[in-house]
Amino acid sequence: AVVSTQSTGKAQRDELFQARKQELEHLSKPLQISCFATSIWDETLYNAWSTIMSLLIPNSLILKRNLKKFADHIDADEVLLFEKATFLVVAHHMRKQHSDPNRFEKISNIIKQFKLSCNKMQSNFTSIEIRNSSFAAYIELFTSNMYIMVVTSDPAVCSDAVKMNINTAKQFFKECV
Secondary structure, eight states: OOOOHHHHHHHHHHHHHHHHHHHHHHHTTTSOOOOOOOOTTSTHHHHHHHHHHHHHOTTHHHHHHHHHHHHHHHTOSEEEEEETTTOOEEEEEESSOOSOTTHHHHHHHHHHHHHHHHHHTTOOOOEEEEEOSSOEEEEEEEETTEEEEEEEOOTTSOHHHHHHHHHHHHHHHHHHO
16 A cells, blocks of 8 residues: 555644644633644645734624625625735635635735835835736725725626725725724
């Protein structure tokens, strides 16, 4: 029988993680803690930091509920809020499922590289529209510390209408955050 060293290694890491997690949970009683199995080699570190960032938002449940209302109102496939400096996902709402579970990290890396390019050219990044035959994505500075991304796959949706809806929602969401 051939045993994959990769799956054996993952099983050992998972086992070690669970043991350390149980030990930390025991030592931290009566406090409840969250543990994340992360690696610098994959998306797990980004996901852990995004989860922590979301937990630090005081009104996160209200924010998520309002993102859902906003997405429904403008018929967006997805709406995301990113923290301004790190581009970690703070909150999101999906109306359509996506096949790439790592897309948030990929989007974050692409936008951070784009922001760096803008900075080298001594210009500020405030918004971008990305469009192809399948979707349109709008990323715009939303509050003093967040960017919003709106994704729509309906080709009939006008760019100006999406931008107007984003601008209209800014004041409402400032009060939520």
